[in-house]
Amino acid sequence: MLIEISDHLRGYFYDVFVTRFDFWLVFGILAQLVFGSRFILQWVASERAGKSVMPLSFWFLSILGGLMTLAYGFVRKEPVIIIGQGLSTGIYLRNLALIFRERRRAGGG
Template sequence: MRFFWQWIVSEKERRSVIPVNFWYFSLFGSLFLLVYAILRRDIVFIIGQSTGFIIYFRNIFLIRHEKRKACAMS
């Protein structure tokens, strides 16, 4: 879903865009896979999914931080 959403937004903007929802879709997808990996007790799968989860969470954090900073400067 995240790649489909990114494609739609990029087509509307007529340029390559990564919308915030892309990161939310990534985060929730990674969370579901992480839960599945934990239930399977597969350490390699857990490490792989937790790494992605951390990266997606960090991107959302940075986006929110940037928006707050921009609002404070206005």
């Protein structure tokens, strides 16, 4: 039974990562790496500050990774990705707008 499960998993991963290998798979993986890198950036910034901080670059990586993942979702016709990244990217853009508005106010303008 264990060998049967192992063979099934091997076949599954072969199908997902080898049989379906194309430009868009590489693009989707790259999109996830860009999107995930924002957490590493936030962690490093927080460690340096000695407290939890959210650097501006976190939001730019969120938008870039989100748009890349959204493009992947459209090409692959994945409604879960389209809905999730469509809504999330809108929220990231709104956060940037709020940050820039707050900076303008703080600057006296």
